[in-house]
Amino acid sequence: MTSLRQQLASPLQWVALASAALILLPLGYVTTLALSADPAVWQRLWATRIPELLRNTVSLAAMVSVLTLILGVSTAWIVTRFDFPGRPFWEVALVLPLAMPTYVLAYVYNYLLGFGGPVEHLWQSIAGPQARLFSPQSFWGATVVMALDTFPFVYLLTRSALLTLNVSFEEVARTCGASRLATMWRVTLPLLRPSIVAGLALVILYVVSDFGAVSLLRYQTLTYAVFQQMTGRSDTQAASILSILLVVLALTFLVTERWFRHKSRFYQTTGRYRAPQRFRSGWLQSLGLTAYLGAIVAASFGVPAYLLVQWTLSPDAQAILDSRFFSFVWNTALLSASAASIGVVIGLPLAYLASRKPTLLNLGCLQAAYAGYVLPGPVAALAVLILFLQVLPVFYGTAIVLVVAYVIHFLPAGLQSLEPSLQQITPNLEEVARTLGLGVRETWRRVTLPLVRNGFIVAWVLMFLQTMKELPATLLLRPVGFDTLAIRVWLEASEEYYQLAAPSALLIVVVGLPALALLLSRDWRAA
Numbered sequence: 001m002t003s004l005r006q007q008l009a010s011p012l013q014w015v016a017l018a019s020a021a022l023i024l025l026p027l028g029y030v031t032t033l034a035l036s037a038d039p040a041v042w043q044r045l046w047a048t049r050i051p052e053l054l055r056n057t058v059s060l061a062a063m064v065s066v067l068t069l070i071l072g073v074s075t076a077w078i079v080t081r082f083d084f085p086g087r088p089f090w091e092v093a094l095v096l097p098l099a100m101p102t103y104v105l106a107y108v109y110n111y112l113l114g115f116g117g118p119v120e121h122l123w124q125s126i127a128g129p130q131a132r133l134f135s136p137q138s139f140w141g142a143t144v145v146m147a148l149d150t151f152p153f154v155y156l157l158t159r160s161a162l163l164t165l166n167v168s169f170e171e172v173a174r175t176c177g178a179s180r181l182a183t184m185w186r187v188t189l190p191l192l193r194p195s196i197v198a199g200l201a202l203v204i205l206y207v208v209s210d211f212g213a214v215s216l217l218r219y220q221t222l223t224y225a226v227f228q229q230m231t232g233r234s235d236t237q238a239a240s241i242l243s244i245l246l247v248v249l250a251l252t253f254l255v256t257e258r259w260f261r262h263k264s265r266f267y268q269t270t271g272r273y274r275a276p277q278r279f280r281s282g283w284l285q286s287l288g289l290t291a292y293l294g295a296i297v298a299a300s301f302g303v304p305a306y307l308l309v310q311w312t313l314s315p316d317a318q319a320i321l322d323s324r325f326f327s328f329v330w331n332t333a334l335l336s337a338s339a340a341s342i343g344v345v346i347g348l349p350l351a352y353l354a355s356r357k358p359t360l361l362n363l364g365c366l367q368a369a370y371a372g373y374v375l376p377g378p379v380a381a382l383a384v385l386i387l388f389l390q391v392l393p394v395f396y397g398t399a400i401v402l403v404v405a406y407v408i409h410f411l412p413a414g415l416q417s418l419e420p421s422l423q424q425i426t427p428n429l430e431e432v433a434r435t436l437g438l439g440v441r442e443t444w445r446r447v448t449l450p451l452v453r454n455g456f457i458v459a460w461v462l463m464f465l466q467t468m469k470e471l472p473a474t475l476l477l478r479p480v481g482f483d484t485l486a487i488r489v490w491l492e493a494s495e496e497y498y499q500l501a502a503p504s505a506l507l508i509v510v511v512g513l514p515a516l517a518l519l520l521s522r523d524w525r526a527a
Contacts, residue, residue: 012353016353017365027379053222056219061204064150067151069154069196071155072154072158080159084286098515100512101149101212102146108308109144111307145217146210156199223376226382311501312506338399339410340459343463344460351415351422352422355419370412378476381476381477382476384405406473410470417456417462422455469512489504489505
């Protein structure tokens, strides 16, 4: 009891508790609203919507996982195990799709593969005027778009695992008579399994929470249904019920991934480490590998980026580059910078206390902050909206509500950089500064902050860029007439004004590239 009182006596501890409460309160309120809903609402949803939505959401996540598994593992294997001309370029180019938001990719492929699009015209010139291709506004269309956008998650983690793999294990298997295929299946893949599963978990959580692609492709999932309930029917009870199901589904995937990763841990039992050697490819094999990687990069980034540039340079697009367009840029920058700055300020005490004083209370506050992982955009927006309507209605319809939703949703992205940065700084440096007469504030200003500055910058940039691309929460909570770049892309693409949506989409992609540079500079081992 005394220890708890001592902890609560610290002002920093109260800040951490308030931050954790801020993040958990909206989710708790939505949960309460859902559980207290009229049983008739539950029965109506179970009889009409929930089975279909669950089936669609799980099916989409499963099929996207299969495709990303194939694309991610195969590309990682190629760039780490084969040596061919242009390999360093493809190694980096395979990460570029992460800069392309799913709703941008969806609207590009809606144009390419949609009714009357260029691909259909080409197909009709070959197969006849009545020939039709599959519509992108379907399960398979959503699957392909989501897989092309998310396979780099699996690629990055698998590549990292392959580069640190001790090939001695594979050599032992080969000397015991195992073929290359058997060695890969029975030795290499089991050693890679934790990294692959972690990548697939990121893919699944991304797919389950995605709104932009499924809304533009008109594919009904739980996330899309939450948005429709809030905007079409203004039914907060039904929206809260679907939101809780969505959160439970995301938590199930997350817990399953943690359990599977725990069961799949492997350790290097020998002190002799040998890095993998790349096989020198002949010209025919190099041509095949380059064609395969080129097709993937072109489909996921090259062709969409080319079309965005072409549309942006068109007269129609140039005509909208006026003061109104730059107001969208200003709104986006203002909201993103505010959310990122507040997120860093809130995340700092949480990460500091968890790393310096890892008590049960401090670790609990930190874990509470990670609740945003299982809060898709529409759910976070619904939670914050209901809470402000009930508690602080005076702020309803202002940008404050939107910034709060951003912070709750994207704070985990910042904590993933803040927490390791603080953990890498030994507390001895701060203790030495204190013994030399520096106070707590001076120690922070002159010792701790300069050492963790880069981690803070990375956290701020990651939160800024994620906020800039956020779509559903912005649609639901933005003040009247307060549009952002993401909103303009969605509104113009929904009406199939592809050229008018291009400048905003291209700017989002270009500004997103620095995040990839940060990602690669922090964890990119070239061999």
